[in-house]
Amino acid sequence: MIENDSGLYAAFKAKDARFDGRFFVGISSTGIYCRPVCRAKQPKAKNCTFYHTAAEAEHAGYRPCLLCRPELAPGTSITDATANLAIRAARMLEENCGSGQSLDELSGRLGCTSRHLRRVFTTEYNVSPVQYLQTCRLLLAKNLLTDTNLSVLDVAMTAGFGSLRRFNDVFKDHYHLAPTELRKKISEKKRTNGDITLTLGYRPPYHWEEMLHFLSERAITGIEIVKNNEYMRTVHLENTEGNSIFGCVKISHNPKKNALDAVVSETLLPVLPQTLARIRHLFDLYCNPDAVYEILQEMNNIHPGLCVLGTRVPGSFNAFEMAVRAVLGQQISIKAASTLAARIVKNYGIPILTGIDGLTHVFPTPKNILDMGSDISDNFGVLGVTSARSDTIYELARALTQKEIDFDLPSQPEEEIKKLMKIRGIGSWTAQYIAMRSMEWPDAFLETDAGIKKALPGYTSKELLKISEAWRPWRSYATVNLWNTL
Known part of the structure; x- marks a missing residue:
């Protein structure tokens, strides 16, 4: 519970979207909890209690609102938490809620003991990791029940409950209705058909x-x-x-x-x-654009329009694919790099059937690249990839396969950047770019980038780096803002 609401009731009353996902409101008169943007009849302030997370509200005994649907609230950026370990754990719990991953496995990925993780997590969120995980599963299941025609069994297994009986028991216990009863409350026209x-x-x-x-x-x-x-x-x-x-x-x-x-x-x-x-x-759906703009708006003192509220940093769906694309793009045009990547996909990607014209392959995995062995330069050479870049891609695949580099929400992105730069053929620009897009590193800055220099003409790389110090910790967003002006 947030002891001092600090004007949160006013934000709730105003339906301020800037606070969506940053707190939830438990309403004692109804027993439900809402997002701050909920359009239901405004409850009295004395009936409202504020919580940091949906899990905390559910632990206090509240059920999710069927109107504003807390499961649709945007998540929290890794830069928003005072306890960096806790927010990374929360994000991993959300991503792996259907996998049955144990707390010991999670803490191992985060480089700490399960006891330490439990202590830090409970301090930050006022619920245990197990309680948070259960809420993730319940809200995912609620989302699937509301928006899809999946069978209740498929919903239960997808959300990580392991069995239909356990899913029914937990759902009834927390939400006081059976999963099938929730379906009856949702009109047919709100459900999708097929997909x-x-x-x-x-x-x-x-x-x-x-x-x-x-x-x-x-x-x-x-x-x-x-x-x-x-x-x-x-x-x-x-x-x-x-x-x-x-x-x-x-x-x-x-x-x-x-x-x-x-x-x-x-x-x-x-x-x-x-x-x-x-x-x-x-x-970049976790972004809090107002927090970013609060720091970066001074960019507009250099030139009006350099920083635009709401600009996002494009991330990556497949980190290895994006990293290879970055290596291919060194010192050549964006179009030329795309051409080389497409040739690799056509010759060494894995063919799949999607039913969509033009979507024919998935990118080669690091293992696929390693299987080429010493022949990689010959294989990629005929496609137009230089031997130096072929070797860099091979070493990148090896480092990822052997878990020498972590692209998955690493606790110290700057250390991962240093590891990347130890790979021959990866310099500061490539390492920063990879970190910005694959590691959710919000403070990358590419002072040698041609686009940055074009957006801010008349400055040396050293001067640009000095100017960018005022934009910490959002220099990745500053970079994208500058690119967008071109």
Whole structure:
């Protein structure tokens, strides 16, 4: 519980979208909890209690509102938490809520003991990691029950409950109704037919056209398509048994709901939480644009319009794919790099059937690259990739396979940047760019980048680096803002 509401009731009364996902409101007169943007009748202040997370509200005995749907609230940026370890753990719990991952496994990935993680997590969120995980599973299940026609059994297994009986018991215990009863409360026209379509919220404003333009310029033929104001791509993930799961996703903008609509192929059900987490990362849905703009608005003192409120940093869906694309793009045009990447995909990617014209392959895995061995230069050479870059890609695949480098929310991105720069052929520009897009590192700055120098003419790289100090910790957002002016 937030002891001092610090004006949160006023934000709740104003339906201020800037606070969406940053707190939840428990209403004692109804026994439900809401997002601050809920349009239901305004409760009295004396009946409101404020919580940092949905898990905390549920632990206090509140049920989620069926109108504002707390499961659609945008998440928290890794830079928002005072306890960095806790927020990384929370994000990993969300991404792996369907995998059955144990707390010991999670703490091992984070480099600490389960006891330490439990202590830090409980201090930050006032609930245990296990309680937080259960809320993640319940809210994912509620989302699937509300927005899809999946069977209740499929919902239970996708959300990580392991059995239909356990799902029914937990759902009834927390929400005081059976999963099938929730379905009856949702009108048929609110459900999708056939495809699995889920809504992913963000904090407005969101510049969808700029995001699509960035992704369109860098799209890899066979893997990604941007058309009709939508982004589509193929997907290759592994389930808990290590088996490959293939499919595709289609993302469109839903500005009326301050959200993106994600259409996910049914084959991706076993890895649905991972898929949704990667979509959120790719489109930077965790961003708090007002916090970013508060620091970066002084860019406009250099030149009006350099910084625009709501600008996002494009992330990555497949970190290895994006890193290879970055290596290929060294000292050549964006179009030329896309051509080389497309050749690699056509010759060494994994063919899949998607039912969508143009989506034909998934990117080679690090293991696929390592299997080429010493022949990689010969294999890539005929495609137009230099031997030096071929060797760099091989070493990058080796480092990832042997877990020498961590792209998955690393606790110290700057250390991972140093490791990247130890790979021959990866300099500061490439390492910073990879960190910015794959590690959610918000403070990368590419002072030697041609686009940055074009956006801020007349400065040396050293001077640009000095100027950028005032933009910490949001220099990745400053970089994208500068690129957008071109």
